[in-house]
Amino acid sequence: MLKVRDYCPPKFTKVEVDLYIPLTIEFGTWNVSEEPIIYWRTGDFKKSLIEIGVGKDLGDIRSITLTVCENVYKEDYEHSYLSDPERVVGLPIIHSNHENDEIYRDERGTLEVFLGGSTLYIKLSENEVVSYIQNEPIEFGIDHEDRVCGILIKEINESEKSILIEALDLQ
Numbered sequence: 173m174l175k176v177r178d179y180c181p182p183k184f185t186k187v188e189v190d191l192y193i194p195l196t197i198e199f200g201t202w203n204v205s206e207e208p209i210i211y212w213r214t215g216d217f218k219k220s221l222i223e224i225g226v227g228k229d230l231g232d233i234r235s236i237t238l239t240v241c242e243n244v245y246k247e248d249y250e251h252s253y254l255s256d257p258e259r260v261v262g263l264p265i266i267h268s269n270h271e272n273d274e275i276y277r278d279e280r281g282t283l284e285v286f287l288g289g290s291t292l293y294i295k296l297s298e299n300e301v302v303s304y305i306q307n308e309p310i311e312f313g314i315d316h317e318d319r320v321c322g323i324l325i326k327e328i329n330e331s332e333k334s335i336l337i338e339a340l341d342l343q
Contacts, residue, residue, distance in 0.1 A: 199263055210227075223239065290333075
């Protein structure tokens with residue numbers, strides 16, 4: 173899982189939903205020729221896959237791409253996700269070790285998606301969220317081991333919700 177070592181100031185966020193790639197989020201602007209991106213991927217790699225792009229040197233999260241997910245639920249996860257834990261404003265910086273020139277880091281894991289009234293919650297582990305790092309409209313849930321265990325996307329409008337329902341094959 174992605175271990176957070178710090179956070180940087182918030183960056184401009186671009187959220188796109190699409191029928192073919194259900195969710196793409198980009199943070200700030202970057203030049204891959206100046207700093208390559210390492211892609212951390214999880215899911216079962218057949219029926220579920222999410223890819224999170226991280227700057228190789230700085231470790232800042234650059235992108236999130238939800239490619240496919242079989243475990244999708246049409247229910248609001250917001251009530252338990254937005255309770256009392258500590259919140260800081262910023263964007264997570266991920267701890268990384270670069271022993272080789274790998275571009276992808278694959279790690280089989282949990283991937284569940286909850287589509288609520290105006291939110292989309294991506295659950296990456298069963299661990300309890302103890303704090304949040306907010307880069308509006310995105311919130312990263314952090315567990316007791318400083319690992320990203322969930323991602324909440326707020327301000328999903330009705331049009332985006334309709335596209336997500338179709339793209340994620342929700343009935």
